[in-house]
Amino acid sequence: MSRAAILRAAERIFAEKGLAGARTEAIARRAGVNKALLYYYFRSKDALYLAVIEEHLKEFETQALEILKASGSARARLLSYVSMHFDFVSAHRFFPILLQRTMLTGGPALNRLRRRWAWPVMRRLVELIEQGVREGELRAVDGGHTLMSLISLTVHYFAAAPLIRVVGGFDPYDEKRLAERKSAVLDLVRFGLFRHPEERVE
């Protein structure tokens, strides 16, 4: 379907060049359609950008809430959230980059971000962390800042991918590297936050 092809192409080009830097012509070419078709399916360049972001956010929100609503200890749920978040962004190559761009530039896309992620997911995460602290599973950390740290650890690696490629001389999306990174993150979460890091977590 052409509509889907446009979305996939737009996703890539917006991630590479940003909203302002992306050329609608380039998106059309990569999608293999005429430029006018972008405007047939989407009102404008901005609307297309929003559609791309919204699509991912919706999927992310679903997966995130599923995990956050599950039962289990605060520690276990926290680890499984971080794990899911990491897997999601590593499977959707362009998603974290688009989000990062959105955060930097602001604009209407920031509102989607707030509605579909910040509001429902982040609130629950903060509650989860605070619960963990109350119940003595986590050290006495601040909910908001800890959340910020978790997201940083998970996401920034992907947002820095081009630099990693140039400096490290390897592909950050390589299976092995991804696995290493993920375990480094989970490990740091454990030792940085848990009161008894060595303990098994159920």
Next chain:
Amino acid sequence: MSRAAILRAAERIFAEKGLAGARTEAIARRAGVNKALLYYYFRSKDALYLAVIEEHLKEFETQALEILKASGSARARLLSYVSMHFDFVSAHRFFPILLQRTMLTGGPALNRLRRRWAWPVMRRLVELIEQGVREGELRAVDGGHTLMSLISLTVHYFAAAPLIRVVGGFDPYDEKRLAERKSAVLDLVRFGLFRHPEERVE
């Protein structure tokens, strides 16, 4: 001096809109000069962008190397590096945003980044971490990923500032918030990496 005014204006506008999104006319207006003057002092829009980045990177490199070359235990040097890095990015509002944009988009600015920061500073940091591990001050962590984590924790807060403003409803650059964030980061570094987090560090 007009040249400096142009650099300051460019820094702000590039940070807000990105290289592609920034309008040379807007930079000139903010600097209070005629647009042609940008081209008198700088070859092109790209050259101006590079000049802005280079300026900050040079200053950052100097400060970073100074700390990294100092003597002291691995733990102490690590903490003081993180502290310095945090202070630097919080004092240069637009710097982390520009870096983030550079990392996302690549281009020639990525090379400056590699030469002035990645190569001299990061290499020393990895060595520092590995030394800390060998001497038993740090847990057995991977140098590269740990470095990545440190940078993420320090920088991502600033790269997410617009979202924080909208979601958290507060100014992330407020003195109090900055202090909170900094101590949250240093705290997480201690507990996440040090073998004896509670110990005093000299």
Next chain:
DNA sequence: ATAAATTAACTATCTGGTTAGTTAAATATG
């Protein structure tokens, strides 16, 4: 005076968006 700093006015090119129309399939009609 003369060189450096600065500008108003200009241009070539690019780019988001439009328009007017085509094709093929679905749907109504007689």
Next chain:
DNA sequence: CATATTTAACTAACCAGATAGTTAATTTAT
């Protein structure tokens, strides 16, 4: 069933406004 009509998907060609960059002239400082 066959034909007319509508609808959905799609395109080539175009356009007005914007934008990076230039030029030639003017002002300022030494």
